[in-house]
């Protein structure tokens with residue numbers, strides 16, 4: 001078993017999820033590499049305590065990320081910090097020779113993403129990927145294999161969304177995601193966009209153009225002191241994209257929704273593909289179910305299949321048991337560690353988001369901002 005010594009920079013919500021996944025690595029079968037937590041860093045000392053209390057192997061706990069990057073006992077870093085810090089911290093990590101799992105959107109905007117891309121070009125030995133876990137649900141992995149085998153026929157339409165309602169409550173206090181300084185002009189686009197775009201970009205469905213409509217519901221929320229504070233970022237975005245299918249050469253409409261105020265949605269990632277021969281649907285609302293419609297002439301009938309624990313990276317869990325969020329986080333990390341160790345993935349859709357895919361997603365999001373600003377259809381230049 002090869003140990004990959006990890007440092008975590010940003011010990012909030014997502015930093016803890018990774019640590020917990022690393023702690024149950026024994027759940028995975030057939031892995032010949034594993035993450036070992038060696039160092040943690042957060043600017044506030046409080047969250048560090050959870051890590052040092054739970055992981056005896058952590059030898060370095062610091063409030064300065066430069067110290068962690070200078071640690072020769074760290075091979076790779078997971079950086080999960082607010083978006084305004086992505087470019088600086090990711091570029092510094094790459095220059096320090098650390099392999100990188102970065103969080104989305106991999107730079108607060110297109111310019112920041114370009115800076116990360118150029119740091120990677122200068123350091124070609126560094127392996128870098130972006131976190132996005134939802135395609136690792138078994139149902140999505142099955143749909144992805146169907147895409148790979150062109151089982152849908154001519155694609156008629158694709159609808160992908162990430163919708164939650166955590167901002168529906170106007171009394172929810174402000175946080176960094178509602179400020180342009182920390183979350184950028186993108187708002188919900190940058191915060192959520194990588195999730196619905198991950199599978200389309202891996203499939204090669206690059207939109208030719210986009211018409212986007214962005215909305216902001218609440219102008220103010222209570223600040224830390226309880227006083228009304230201005231919310232600066234977009235809450236909801238709907239993108240209608242004219243998209244080409246490289247397998248057939250045809251174009252189809254693709255909608256991408258990223259919404260923080262979606263009534264009735266707690267945390268739903270949805271994917272629907274309608275084709276001339278087959279259609280498929282998946283929603284994390286019913287994380288164990290895949291819906292399929294095969295058209296061979298005659299009746300059209302949606303069928304439901306219970307997926308169970310059909311994992312891309314096999315686990316000890318019995319095949320009939322259901323899958324949840326921590327399971328797909330573990331799968332995503334298995335994909336990262338396995339690709340870092342072997343520089344290949346078992347299939348087209350079984351690896352994490354590449355830096356080039358984050359660049360393309362920034363091109364789409366930047367065009368979406370312009371489309372909304374000018375109320376027009378904006379061409380997307382992939383270069």
Ligand SMILES: NC(=O)c1ccc[n+]([C@@H]2O[C@H](COP(=O)([O-])OP(=O)(O)OC[C@H]3O[C@@H](n4cnc5c(N)ncnc54)[C@H](O)[C@@H]3O)[C@@H](O)[C@H]2O)c1
Nearest residue numbers: 010011012013014041042043044065080081082103104131
């Ligand atoms: N993949 C997912 O499903 C998912 C879910 C939520 C958030 N995210 C992404 O993860 C990243 C972090 O989000 P979060 O929800 O974990 O945020 P969070 O606020 O819970 O945690 C961020 C942590 O970073 C720390 N921090 C800030 N500046 C730092 C610095 N200079 N050095 C070290 N630590 C610093 C903060 O103190 C905080 O503890 C963002 O990019 C966000 O988009 C991804």
